[in-house]
Amino acid sequence: MHTGIITLTTDFGLTDPYVGAMKGVILSINPQVRIIDISHQVGPGDIQAAARLLTETYSFFPTGSIHLGVVDPGVGSSRRAIGVYAKGHLFVGPDNGLFWPILSQDPDARIIHLTKSVYFRPHVSHTFHGRDLFAPVAAHLSAGVDLHRMGTVITDPVAFKIHTVQQGTHTLTGRVTAIDRFGNLITNIEENVLNRFLGAHQPLIQLGGRVINTLHHHYADVPPGEPLALFSSSGHLEIAVNQGRAAECLGIEEEEIHQLEVEIERI
Amino acid sequence: MHTGIITLTTDFGLTDPYVGAMKGVILSINPQVRIIDISHQVGPGDIQAAARLLTETYSFFPTGSIHLGVVDPGVGSSRRAIGVYAKGHLFVGPDNGLFWPILSQDPDARIIHLTKSVYFRPHVSHTFHGRDLFAPVAAHLSAGVDLHRMGTVITDPVAFKIHTVQQGTHTLTGRVTAIDRFGNLITNIEENVLNRFLGAHQPLIQLGGRVINTLHHHYADVPPGEPLALFSSSGHLEIAVNQGRAAECLGIEEEEIHQLEVEIERI
């Protein structure tokens, strides 16, 4: 049940030798494996952003794919290294919440504390487990080694605090989780949750002092430069501006998004 | 006549999950295909820049390669999705002019309006046809499905306005089409067009108030810091500065390049 595909999601950027070294280590163990870059542009140490990238990409790959996530501000400390089997996919990385949004959705998820050093590089540095521990483990998994042979089962992975949508009698309150490259604001409000809340009503959406009161289907449903609400390709409520950048039009900075609430009423 | 190679040219950047999702969709349909990134750094919605990248790279790949181009500001509107067979290669993307510079050069080009949803993902979102329509179509093509089975032939693709070189009695007038990473100014004046215009004469090249009156072969033909004109690797007139950045030396900003004329006289 392995595909020979390893995806990479890291905060290593593309100017340092770190990503190249990881790819070399993987190919030295399994020359046949296919390495697919998801992103190396995660903000340094931004576990939340990396978790979102993993959550929103893994399921499109063939089941049995291996997803290597290395955003690891606690490298070399006592944080554990884990391998996870969840939702039909394998995940390898630090136990810092990176895979929590995925494994918490799978009651049958199995989490292995990676302890068998025979699957690591001979010398494991204190500052680069991506190269010395996670990459070789992923490569051995891709070559068919069973995850269970690589360590011991644990049941207390580090949880990642996920902002949940709050539903009151009259309001639904969510948050902006990301601004994408097009300036679109992606929220944590899922389509089915919003539809259930609205019933036959229309929404009154408030965000950063702006009000939007219709849900549209396409960007082109409103004139260029106008804001609109629609469902994103990941199935979440999205605030966009047709042919414009919602974040700029609404005066919202990257840094403040995690404080930004979206409030919805029924009208 | 397919190679198992899919190239990707998008404006999705590398911080969002969009590129990863597309790669996953492709590999889920054809696990054997080879995915080659051309660029994901096209400016958001910059069809012209993406068209240039496609035009200047596709022909170096083996014939039968599949080139996926997703710069799609009109996603979800009534713009058509197309597959194109031209110059021995296959192209998949929105019908917004992206492939026009290539297909307009091939009188035998065939253009298919992609309508057969059996080759799409089961649910096609309104905002991400790259993942839900173009990626699966490209993957099915790479697996050997004939493009003609995927829709209906059309003959009126959206044309892309290409700035052509104007030839007067005494002057040849072209434009700057790009500033590359090295600050070189690439124009739309082709080597053979310029040579035919010049005959046995030397050129007097005027650009942004500067005059250059010799054509050189190598950057190193002039002292460091000096501007020069030569033919670029794509066979176009290029204004460069040896070991410097022509755009900066000549005080030219990225935004103004498409307004920038290059005038050539014979001397």
Added chain:
Amino acid sequence: MHTGIITLTTDFGLTDPYVGAMKGVILSINPQVRIIDISHQVGPGDIQAAARLLTETYSFFPTGSIHLGVVDPGVGSSRRAIGVYAKGHLFVGPDNGLFWPILSQDPDARIIHLTKSVYFRPHVSHTFHGRDLFAPVAAHLSAGVDLHRMGTVITDPVAFKIHTVQQGTHTLTGRVTAIDRFGNLITNIEENVLNRFLGAHQPLIQLGGRVINTLHHHYADVPPGEPLALFSSSGHLEIAVNQGRAAECLGIEEEEIHQLEVEIERI
């Protein structure tokens, strides 16, 4: 003794067609080869940075891998094109010092001046040897052509000035060679050199007016925000700040790093 792997290290960036064209040329010659991006984000013309990337990544790949390095400010001048066999790997690129740190470590390194145009593209441009000369040579090597058939042996490659560590009676003086994406300062002082110098003593490390007097193992050995010295994953002395950016905390700019000395005394 070839692996079918070609790695790419260039200063071409990801917005121009240059990298895509090179990949196409390679795949047109050897459709089976696997292309692995190390980086295309080397600063334009920064041979030193590219040499560091090559030096710190090549050895992690399977022996017999081919490493294409194209940072080539002298393209089209009389600088030679070379292929190098050293340390069990093959290297292809301009003779400008790019491979010097690797080949100077291997007394048996063989350097071939690439002169056999049968292994180049039919027309070699004056400005893009990456596409027209180096990429096809690498592809032919990956297809099994012997490097010795591609030109003539030379023994005077361009040397790259490597800053060596200066050892005085009481001090060891090195330099910062890079600031990585996390703001860590990587020096040229190797672990075994420092340990030999220190013997049973502790170090007193001075850098940019700051003093650090202990060597630690992990970032987490000091409180968040505190600077520390440790050995980097490449085995060099590194100055870091736990959960912070050493470069910023110490007020060091990217541009000045090559002037920046690190002085170590024994205490």
